[in-house]
Amino acid sequence: MPPRKTLKVVQAAPAAGGQTARWVTLCLDYLRTECHLAANSISAYTRDLKRLQEWLGDRAVPNLTVRDLSNYLAWLQQKKLAPTSISRHMAALKVFFRFLQVEGVLKENPAELLATQKQWQRVPDVLSAKLVKELVGAPQPYDPFPRRDRALLELLYATGCRVSEVSSLQMRDLHLEERHCLVHGKGSKQRLVPLGEGALNTLRDYLATERPLFVAAARTPPNWVLLSRRGKQLRREAIWELIKRYVARVGGPASASPHTMRHSFATHLLSGGADLRQVQELLGHASIATTQIYTHVDQTRLKKVHQQYHPRA
Known part of the structure; x- marks a missing residue:
């Protein structure tokens, strides 16, 4: 991620789910305004991070471990998502956690310890x-x-x-x-x-x-x-x-x-x-x-x- 000025993220008392939603909004704003990602990319990150919020529930993000994030990967696999879709979700997770680390929300980034999922290269359908x-x-x-x-x-x-x-x-x-x-x-x-x-x-x-x-x-x-x-x-x-x-x-x-x-x-x-x-x-x-x-x-x-x-x- 490119260098940026740190935004002040106030870790007040709201519930973990509400705080996570706020962090997700800040992350998407950062990707849109400072990384200048295309609209389709922002839409994809929005969908993937919404699914992450669904899995998180009331879990507090700063308390998550590598084992917890591995369970998220298993949860995605249970959803019967394609390997490419799961890889995209994991990429969004890593971007989100890197953002939180830059903001000072996280001292350590457990997402960086996740192994990259090996994708099976699919031969595309071709019409004669x-x-x-x-x-x-x-x-x-x-x-x-x-x-x-x-x-x-x-x-x-x-x-x-x-x-x-x-x-x-x-x-x-x-x-x-x-x-x-x-x-x-x-x-x-x-x-x-x-x-x-x-x-x-x-x-x-x-x-x-x-x-x-x-x-x-x-x-x-x-x-x-x-x-x-x-x-x-x-x-x-x-x-x-x-x-x-x-x-x-x-x-x-x-x-x-x-x-x-x-x-x-x-x-x-x-x-x-x-x-x-x-x-x-x-x-x-x-x-x-x-x-x-x-x-x-x-x-x-x-x-x-x-x-x-x-x-x-």
Whole structure:
């Protein structure tokens, strides 16, 4: 955590639960105002620390031991959370305890003694190119808003964007004549992502037909590209529901999600011969280690590379 001026935290007499809630609020304010974390990161910390408060109950935080915190880990596992989710909860716990140590609430930090949970690296779901083609053509005239939904599907697959990035994409970031869009990713980082012919055509169709209807229903002119029927931002939850509906229609896996489109985008690029660094840039990954998971997915490409370049293949 970056250095900061110490806030005076008054340890008065309120109940342990109330005092913990106050410390959590101060910690979130610190992450928001001094660490300048993105809104989505703050939301994640808020959810994780709320679960920590649920487990704590009336326990006094300064009295917790390493054994107590290990019991918290066991409690999270009993909740049937995914390993990645548990790891995120433990990271939030460590940030919170480090904050309390900086504030002088804690003399020693038992959270630092917790071992980092070893995560099983999951191979992401990937749709075949044939299934993706069926998926983007799944919206039909009998659907409420087929042009918007087709534009959404094309946009997700054409750009490999995260669902939050597609949801927050604004009209000023869409450059159809130049055949690209400006994406605002994690940590307020921006990247240019090209748009293919399929995405361009469906976007132009949607912008000329259905979007004006949504704009007319809005109280104030909306800036987002993808809108709800009332002219509001198409929420991430709504995008999830749409993806689930259309994937089921074409017989795709029940586990598919908007992120599956991102995984498919990356894997298909690598299958076509794209360089890993180029895929990293298009996905907006800060580290190439994150992108490398797709080399495990596309084993056929690795076999071709081995056969082509190894002297004894």
